[in-house]
Structures are given as C-alpha cells and as structure tokens.
Amino acid sequence: MDWPVVWESRGILLHGFAVTLELSAIAIVGGGIVGLVVAVIRFARVPVVGPILRVYINIGRGTPLLMQLFFIFFGFPYFGINIDAFAAAVIALVAYTGAYVAEIVRSGLESVHRGQRDAALSLGLSFPQMMRRVVIPQAGIVALPPLVGLFIGVIKDTSLTTIIGYNELMNVSQSIVARAPNAIFTVYVVLAALYFIVCYPLSLLASRLERRALVGQQR
C-alpha cells in the first residue's frame, strides 16, 4: 500500500471530492427542478408541450449518460457553440437527472387518488393550490425513496465526466495514478471510500423513507 502517495495528494484529492460534491448537488437540484416542472406539465396533460416533454424523457432515459456527455461536449462546438467541460457536465447531468426525476415524480403524482383532486377542486382551490397543498405532499411520500435512490446513482455517475476531462474526483485520482502507477490500488481504495461515505448514508435514508411510505399507506 502506498499511503504516502495518497497523503501527499490529499490536497488535490479533497479538491476533487469537493468538485464531485458540487457537481452532484447541481445535478440533483437542477435535475430535481427540471423534473418537477416536467412532471407537473405532463400530469396536467398540457397539450403539445406535454408530448414534446415525453420525447425529452424518452431520449434522456433511453440513451447512455456517457453518450449525452459526448454529444454536448463535442457536438456543441460542431455547431459553433464553444462549451467547457464544466458546462457540458452540468447540462448533461441536469438533463439526464431531470428525465428520470420527471418520471418518478409523475408516477408519484398519478398515485394520488383521483378523489383528492375532486375534493380540492370542489373546495374552490386553483390548480397550483391543489398541486402544492394536496397532491404534491402526498406524491412526495411515494416518490421520495426512489428519488433518493436515483440521486445516489447520479453522484456516482458524475465520475463519467472525467472522460471529457472535468476535474472531479475520478479525474483527480487518475492523474495521481498516472504520476505514481504503483499507488493505483491504494488510490482507488481511497476513491471508493470517498464515494461510499456519501452514498451509503443516502441509501440508509432511502430505506427509512421507504418504510415511512409503507406505514403512510396503511394509515
């Protein structure tokens, strides 16, 4: 084991870790907002826009994230739009996450009993009031566990952005290994540990939310 190499590189490793966390947060928050808006538009059966968004969802979920990254990073310059690795990573991850969030949230919204909408509307609530105060809170209990599961995947998938040279944790680790090939095992153990300490608590959270959702259904 080559702990000295890791110790010497702690500065850039932690920096890479911070970059990964930052990219993950942007992807989750951005994708979450995009997905919620798309889900509500589809739920409301908005004509024209709804079906178009369906195409977005199908492409977002039906193609590899790696391909989406390439497409944006190399494809945009082809059309004369210059884009750096960070912007490409953000666009691809937000679009990808948004497509999945949209479907998870939409199925959560659809799971809320039709009568809830009837009751809210017959009390005179507007569509936004009904969504915000009646439908979304109930959908949230159903949608939250799979969302957290998705977000764990997104955190790990940020590592794919190393391929377009974005300076996140995976990329940093590779550069350390390139300089000290003998340390490869140790560096990747540390790398794994860093992803794990973020993702494992989230998976615990997901199972807790899932238990709560089941209890909620019985209530």
Next chain:
Amino acid sequence: MTELEGDRAGSNGANRDIVVVSHVYKKFGATAVLRDVSMRVCTGEVVVIIGPSGSGKSTLLRSVNGLERIDAGEIWVDGIPVHRRKNLRQVRTRLGMIFQQFNLFPHLTALDNLTLAPNLVLKHSRTEANEEAMALLDRVGLKDKARAYPGQLSGGQQQRVAIARALAMKPAVMLFDEVTSALDPELVGEVLNVMRGLARDGMTMVVVTHEMAFARDVADRVVFMDAGVFVEEGPPGTIFTSPADPRTKQFLRRVLEK
C-alpha cells in the same frame, strides 16, 4: 332559454332557483349518461335523487360543480353559467360537495382539512379559520378529533369531517354523492343525522342516495332517475306510495324489499 333569463333576473327573491339544469347531455365514450336532463333547485329545498346504479345520478351532481364537462345544455348555479367553464372556482365556493369515499386529505389533521380552503380561497386568517373550523367540528360532534388524522377516524367520523369541511366554505348548496354507500351499516346513522340537522336548519341540499327512509323523511322532492333521464319526480309521499311510472315502481319494489 328565455325562461331561464327570467329566473336569473329574479335572483334576489326569497325562494329563488339557485341551481338550474337545463337540457343537459353527457356521454362517456359511446354511453349516454345524461340525456336531456333538466332540474331546478330552489333555496332551502332538499331534493333527493334516487335510481339504479349507473343511471347518471353522480354524473349529474358532478356536472353541477363542473367536475364533469357536459356535452350540451346549460347549468346555472346562483346565476353563474357552469357550462361555460369560466368562473368555476367562484361556482365551487358556493357549492359544498361530499363524496362517497370521503376524500379527506390524509396528510392533514381534521382541523387542517377544514381550514385549508377558507385559508387559501377565502383568504381567512389562520385564527379566524381555526375558530370557525372548531365550531363546525363541534356541530358534527367531533370537536375532540380536531388534531386527529383521517386515518385515525372511523368512516362515519371521516364523512362528518368531510361535511364540516364543505360547510367551512359557507356554501349556498350542498351536494351529497352517495355519502353513506361506503360506510359500515352501523355508521350510516351518525352521518344521516348530521344531514337531517342541516336540512332542518334550512340548507339547500341535493342528495344522491340509496337510503330510502332518509329520502322519505327529509326530501321536499324526490327525483327518480334511470338510464340518464328523469323518469318522474314529486313529493316523497307521492313517489313512494303511488309512483306513476312502471320503472319507478319496479325500482322501489326491488330496493324496499331487501
């Protein structure tokens, strides 16, 4: 529709028509659920609609507050044209609707179920809404359940909360859509008693029900519906003792036998 114009002009009278349904048609796919249905409900009146399942009773009620979109005809509530689907929210604040499945909001306490709409729609302050809600819960005998969630209440209690929730909007008319059909038999009475109380207090009510005893006791007028049409209507005494139409006779014989 000149006859309707006349009614709306006189809409400040004491016993005016508050709900006017005029030549309404409604189809679900190829099935005609409402076929040329017309009805008037006067303020203070209790109209009970009876008839076999699938005869269009619930659809009619849901059309009155715009939950269903009608294909043809007109529906006026308190002078507002529901069929134009413009001021639906305004219409709905004047109509209280109670459902077979209660439809309480499960993530809110009984009290919050009552205060949600007054707070959001009527812009009542929290304290004002809370005070009124407590008074209404008291009226349906559930003051001590204010902090309970719907899942912690029996079906009968949930339905009484649902009635209180509708009353919190101070509606001019209450629409009851088979509100006791999902209840265990021993819980039906407590809900019907609340409804009797409302009728006694002069609330305008349109009630779709299979409770014939309730219809006989409380209704000012009973309407028998079958296959999407109004077959006949009249005071309960007439409908229940000497119905004119053979379909009414047959229906009553069937439900009163069991």
